[in-house]
Amino acid sequence: MGQKGTETRLRLLDATQELVESGGYFNAGLNQVIAASGAPRGSLYFHFPDGKDQLVGESIRRAGQAIGAAFDDLGGSAPEFVEGVLRLLGDRLEESGWRKGCPVATVALEMAAASDPLQQACSEVYTSWEDALRARLAGRPDADDLAVTVLALIEGALLLAKAHRSREPLDRVTGALATLLR
Amino acid sequence: MGQKGTETRLRLLDATQELVESGGYFNAGLNQVIAASGAPRGSLYFHFPDGKDQLVGESIRRAGQAIGAAFDDLGGSAPEFVEGVLRLLGDRLEESGWRKGCPVATVALEMAAASDPLQQACSEVYTSWEDALRARLAGRPDADDLAVTVLALIEGALLLAKAHRSREPLDRVTGALATLLR
DNA sequence: CCGAAAAAGTAGACCGATCTATATAATGTG
DNA sequence: CACATTATATAGATCGGTCTACTTTTTCGG
Known part of the structure; x- marks a missing residue:
C-alpha cells in the first residue's frame, strides 16, 4: 500500500x-464519512471492502488502542491515576461540547445484539482496558473485581455526564473512587 | 380519546x-414500530403529531417511570437493595438474549448531542433515578455523591455486560458495592 | 536508465431499499 | 351529522452498496 493510499x-x-x-x-x-474525510466513495470500498461494519470495527479498535496508550502515559499511584483519567475524560467531553465521551460505548449498546463482529470488537476493546487497569492495581487481592468496577464507574459516569451535559457526575464519582481504592 | 385510541x-x-x-x-x-405494534401508519402521526422524537421521548419517560416504580417495590437495606437491583437487571439482560439493558442509555449516547428534547428527556429520567437512590441512602453524609456513584456503577456494569454478553461485570461490581455502602 | 504493462487507488454516477413524514380517503362511534 | 381514529398511498430525502471509467504509482524486462 502506497503512501497516498495509507493516508x-x-x-x-x-x-x-x-x-x-x-x-x-x-x-x-x-455520506458524512466521505464528506468529512474528503475521500470519494470508491476509495472507501477499496480500503474497506466489507463496508461499514469493517470501517466502524477498525475505527473503534483504533480508538481503543489510542486510549490504552494514553493510559500508559498517565503515571501516579492507582488513585491518582484514576483521578487523572476522569479529569482527562471530563475535559475532553466538555471541550467537545458534550459530544466526545467513550468511543466504544454507543456502538456497543447499539450493535452488541445485532452484529457479532462489532460486538466482538467492542468486547475486545473493553477487555484490553480492563487488562490495563488490572495491571495498575497489581498486588491488590481484589484486583480483578476492582479493575472491572473502576471501568464500569468511568463508563457510567461518562454516560451520565453526556446525558446531563455536565461534569458533575464525573466529579461526584471521583470521591467514591478514593474510598474504593483506599 | 376513546378506549381504542388509548390502546x-x-x-x-x-x-x-x-x-x-x-x-x-x-x-x-x-416501519418496525408499526409492524410490531400492529397500528397503522396514520395512527402513529395522529397520536404523536411531532413524530419520532415525541414517540421516543415519551417511550423512554415511560420506561423511566416503570423502573422507578420497580425500585420502590424492592425493599431491604441500602446494600441489599442495590444487590437486588443488579440481580434483577442481570436476569432481564440475560433472559432477553443480551438485548435489554438500560432503556435510556443508548438514546442518551446517540442523541444527547443532536436533539435537545431527547437530551432533556434522558437527563430527567436519570435525575429521577438519582433522586430515588438518594432517598434510599438518606442519613448518610455523602448521600449525594453516593447516589450518583451507585447509578454510574449500575449503568457502567450494564453496558459492559451487554458488550461482553456476560453477567460477569455485574457480578464483579456487586462486591465493590458492598465495600462502598459498608 | 527507459518505457510499457500491471497494480493500486481515485472518482462519482447510479441502484434499490428504507427512512420519516404528509396527504387524503375510509371507517367507526357517540 | 360531527368527530375521532384508522387506513393507505406516496412524497422526498437518505441509506449502504455496486459499478465502470479514470489517474497515479509501482514493477520489471530490455
Missing part, C-alpha cells in the same frame, strides 16, 4: 471515529 | 420501548 485510509478511519464517538453507528452515515 | 397509543409506546431498548433510537424504525 486516505487513515482519514477515513479518523472521520468515522469522530462521527461514531459523537453519536454512534448510525450517526456515521457513509 | 393503540400504548401499543405504539410499548413497541417503541422494546425496539429502542434493544438497539437505540435508530433501531426503532417507524
Whole structure:
C-alpha cells in the first residue's frame, strides 16, 4: 500500500471515529464519512471492502488502542491515576461540547445484539482496558473485581455526564473512587 | 380519546420501548414500530403529531417511570437493595438474549448531542433515578455523591455486560458495592 | 536508465431499499 | 351529522452498496 493510499485510509478511519464517538453507528452515515474525510466513495470500498461494519470495527479498535496508550502515559499511584483519567475524560467531553465521551460505548449498546463482529470488537476493546487497569492495581487481592468496577464507574459516569451535559457526575464519582481504592 | 385510541397509543409506546431498548433510537424504525405494534401508519402521526422524537421521548419517560416504580417495590437495606437491583437487571439482560439493558442509555449516547428534547428527556429520567437512590441512602453524609456513584456503577456494569454478553461485570461490581455502602 | 504493462487507488454516477413524514380517503362511534 | 381514529398511498430525502471509467504509482524486462 502506497503512501497516498495509507493516508486516505487513515482519514477515513479518523472521520468515522469522530462521527461514531459523537453519536454512534448510525450517526456515521457513509455520506458524512466521505464528506468529512474528503475521500470519494470508491476509495472507501477499496480500503474497506466489507463496508461499514469493517470501517466502524477498525475505527473503534483504533480508538481503543489510542486510549490504552494514553493510559500508559498517565503515571501516579492507582488513585491518582484514576483521578487523572476522569479529569482527562471530563475535559475532553466538555471541550467537545458534550459530544466526545467513550468511543466504544454507543456502538456497543447499539450493535452488541445485532452484529457479532462489532460486538466482538467492542468486547475486545473493553477487555484490553480492563487488562490495563488490572495491571495498575497489581498486588491488590481484589484486583480483578476492582479493575472491572473502576471501568464500569468511568463508563457510567461518562454516560451520565453526556446525558446531563455536565461534569458533575464525573466529579461526584471521583470521591467514591478514593474510598474504593483506599 | 376513546378506549381504542388509548390502546393503540400504548401499543405504539410499548413497541417503541422494546425496539429502542434493544438497539437505540435508530433501531426503532417507524416501519418496525408499526409492524410490531400492529397500528397503522396514520395512527402513529395522529397520536404523536411531532413524530419520532415525541414517540421516543415519551417511550423512554415511560420506561423511566416503570423502573422507578420497580425500585420502590424492592425493599431491604441500602446494600441489599442495590444487590437486588443488579440481580434483577442481570436476569432481564440475560433472559432477553443480551438485548435489554438500560432503556435510556443508548438514546442518551446517540442523541444527547443532536436533539435537545431527547437530551432533556434522558437527563430527567436519570435525575429521577438519582433522586430515588438518594432517598434510599438518606442519613448518610455523602448521600449525594453516593447516589450518583451507585447509578454510574449500575449503568457502567450494564453496558459492559451487554458488550461482553456476560453477567460477569455485574457480578464483579456487586462486591465493590458492598465495600462502598459498608 | 527507459518505457510499457500491471497494480493500486481515485472518482462519482447510479441502484434499490428504507427512512420519516404528509396527504387524503375510509371507517367507526357517540 | 360531527368527530375521532384508522387506513393507505406516496412524497422526498437518505441509506449502504455496486459499478465502470479514470489517474497515479509501482514493477520489471530490455
